[in-house]
Every structure is written in C-alpha cells, then in structure tokens.
Amino acid sequence: MSTPINVVITGAAGQIGYAIMFRIAKGDVFGCNQKINLHLLEIEPALPALNGCIMELQDCAFPNLAGVFPTANPEEAFKDADACFLIGAFPRKDGMDRSALLQKNGGIFRVQGEAIGKFAKKTVKVLVVGNPANTNCLICQHYAGASLKNENFSAMTRLDHNRMLGEIAARLNVTTDKVKKVIVWGNHSNTQVDDASHATVELADGVKAVYGALPQADLEGEFAQKIATRGGAVIKARGASSAASAANAAITQMRDWWCSTPEGDWVSMAIPVPDDEPYGIKKGIIYSFPVVVKQGVVEVVKGLECNAHIQAGMKKTEDELIAEKQAAYEALNIQ
Structure with a gap:
C-alpha cells in the first residue's frame, strides 16, 4: 500500500474543482496505485456546496481515496502538500479586461502563496489554473518566498x-x-x-x-x-x-x-x-x-x-x- 500524498484543490466547489476532484480521486493523475488525501480549500460561503461534493466522493467509493479534508483555512489546506491545483480565482466575465482580473486575483494568490511557502513540502508541485494564470503564478511564487524554487511552480497552458x-x-x-x-x-x-x-x-x-x-x-x-x-x-x-x-x-x-x-x-x-x-x-x-x-x-x-x-x-x-x-x-x- 502506498503512503498517501496530499493533494490540494482550491476553489474545490466550483465548476473546474467539481470536474477535477473525481478524476484525481480515481487515479487519473498520480496513478491507480497511489493513495491520496484531498485537501479541499473553499471560501466560507461555499462550504455547504463543498460538503455535497464530499458526499459524492464518498458515494463513488474510490479505493485510492484515503481521506478528504475540507477547509476555508489556507494553512490547513497547504499543510504538507505534495501537489496543488490552484483553481480558485475571480472568474473572467465576458468582456472583462485582464487588468481588472489582476486586481481581483492578486489578493487571493498572495494569501495562497504565503501559505504554500510556509506549510507545503519543499518538493511541492504548484499548478496555477485560475486566470490570468501566468501572472497569478508569478504572484504566488513571489509570496511563497525563498523557501521554494522555480521548479515548484507552473501555470496552465x-x-x-x-x-x-x-x-x-x-x-x-x-x-x-x-x-x-x-x-x-x-x-x-x-x-x-x-x-x-x-x-x-x-x-x-x-x-x-x-x-x-x-x-x-x-x-x-x-x-x-x-x-x-x-x-x-x-x-x-x-x-x-x-x-x-x-x-x-x-x-x-x-x-x-x-x-x-x-x-x-x-x-x-x-x-x-x-x-x-x-x-x-x-x-x-x-x-x-x-x-x-x-x-x-x-x-x-x-x-x-x-x-x-x-x-x-x-x-x-x-x-x-x-x-x-x-x-x-x-x-x-x-x-
């Protein structure tokens, strides 16, 4: 039996989070023999919806899923993280320009970057999905600080x-x-x-x-x-x-x-x-x-x-x- 790895999904109750968590739990990312703890980060108002997602995860009876830990606290979410999917971001609206997105998302990725730098494993792989992904990733990396390196970060293209x-x-x-x-x-x-x-x-x-x-x-x-x-x-x-x-x-x-x-x-x-x-x-x-x-x-x-x-x-x-x-x-x- 493999030692479980800790996988973080932010914005877990959102559309992408909902679409991704079941496939991660099934083994589509880390392999069918890798046990996984899902750390699901959401804002407080979304926690009831997240609980519904957790019910569905339980109902799927995935053999790889060792544990599910919902939270609105970034410190709890990123504790000993091995891999992070940073999905939660202010969504792009039709016709919205990118400068407005940068302002909305800067605070989100500052908080998450600081928590990742302090609490995640030094080998963590951080994939930024929330747009504008490249610059959100840069902000996250900046606030993670010197404890992590370039190779810990990527943005999704x-x-x-x-x-x-x-x-x-x-x-x-x-x-x-x-x-x-x-x-x-x-x-x-x-x-x-x-x-x-x-x-x-x-x-x-x-x-x-x-x-x-x-x-x-x-x-x-x-x-x-x-x-x-x-x-x-x-x-x-x-x-x-x-x-x-x-x-x-x-x-x-x-x-x-x-x-x-x-x-x-x-x-x-x-x-x-x-x-x-x-x-x-x-x-x-x-x-x-x-x-x-x-x-x-x-x-x-x-x-x-x-x-x-x-x-x-x-x-x-x-x-x-x-x-x-x-x-x-x-x-x-x-x-």
Whole structure:
C-alpha cells in the first residue's frame, strides 16, 4: 500500500474543482496505485456546496481515496502538500479586461502563496489554473518566498496545447494521438503563440509535417486565432468559462509533470523563465515553452527554428506578460 500524498484543490466547489476532484480521486493523475488525501480549500460561503461534493466522493467509493479534508483555512489546506491545483480565482466575465482580473486575483494568490511557502513540502508541485494564470503564478511564487524554487511552480497552458491537438486532428480526420509536437509560447491569453511549425501528424500514408498537411497561412491565421480565442467562444456559447476541458488540461499537465512526458513528444507548460533565458525570453515572468519532463524535472526543448511570424508573436506575448507583471506589482505594492 502506498503512503498517501496530499493533494490540494482550491476553489474545490466550483465548476473546474467539481470536474477535477473525481478524476484525481480515481487515479487519473498520480496513478491507480497511489493513495491520496484531498485537501479541499473553499471560501466560507461555499462550504455547504463543498460538503455535497464530499458526499459524492464518498458515494463513488474510490479505493485510492484515503481521506478528504475540507477547509476555508489556507494553512490547513497547504499543510504538507505534495501537489496543488490552484483553481480558485475571480472568474473572467465576458468582456472583462485582464487588468481588472489582476486586481481581483492578486489578493487571493498572495494569501495562497504565503501559505504554500510556509506549510507545503519543499518538493511541492504548484499548478496555477485560475486566470490570468501566468501572472497569478508569478504572484504566488513571489509570496511563497525563498523557501521554494522555480521548479515548484507552473501555470496552465495545456488547455491551449490540447485545443491545438483537437483542432488539427479534426481538420485531418485523425485521433489526437496521431498529432505531436505542437507548441504554445508565452501567455495564456489572446497573444499566445499557437505554433504548429514543428508539429507532425500520422496519416494513412505516413508521418507528415502539419505545415504540409494544412496550409501554413491558415495555421498562422484563422487556426491560431481560433485557438487563442477559444475560451471567449466557450463563454459566449455556454454562459460560463471552460470547465471539463480545463479540468482535463490540469490533469494532463500535472500527470506529465509528476510522471514524465511520453517519449518522442513534448508538451507546453508555462514556467518561470530559466536562468539561460531560452529563445531570448527574459527572466522574471512565467512563460510557456515546449518542455520535456523526466522524473519530475522540467527541461525546455532547445534549438528549435522559429520563423519570423512566430518570433514576432513570441516577443509580443512576452511584452504583454511584462506589462501584466508591472500592473500586478503596482496593485500589490511589490517593489
């Protein structure tokens, strides 16, 4: 029997929290042989709804689920945490600009960052899902302090990565496992760079470059625009932001971070920019790169050739992240 690990879900009674907790308890992230304690953090008014979720978890009779601990206290939630899904955030409304989101969410991620730095394990993996995810992650990391390192933090761009896989597969009438090596560069926002220039697809007559199987102008135009604005399209269509697909993306990003990426492929993760500043991206922001993960260690894929269109987009999304950082730091009076 495995020793249980402590997994934190914030905003646990929300749509994404509800969609994710059952799959974590089932073993979709950490494996079918890993026992789990779920630490479910919510605000006080949401605790009654959270109790209903806990009833359902019990009714599912998951053999991996060792314990469930609901709380509104961040110190209790993050005590000895091994992995954290930071989902709880002020939700994006249709037409709401990102600066307003930064102000609303700064206080949330300050409190959580401080608690993580003081109470979580030093090996904790913190995945920020709540938007704007890159900058929320930066705020969380800042307030966690020197007790944790860059490798403890990432923000979720896996939803955009998965959207690329799904859209390419649909256009070529294949399943998504046939598509490999898509990239999301930069921010989880409308400026993100959805790059299929290195992607391949397995067709009936062999493995082909996606840039040959689909028109380059489309991949750098309408296709990229569709992926970058998909979140807004979902909000308009269903009246709420992505829930099941966001939960699935968080699951797949944490699973690859915890268990390693598949051989012969990479994934997109937003991480603190490494000291060697790959692709010329400056340190001090959380930026999405193509990465491979081996035994929990994240490495940026180096040496990829990027055309002028992609390079221009990479700089634009970097500039946006720098501006978001400045706005967030001003709002929180961080010097």
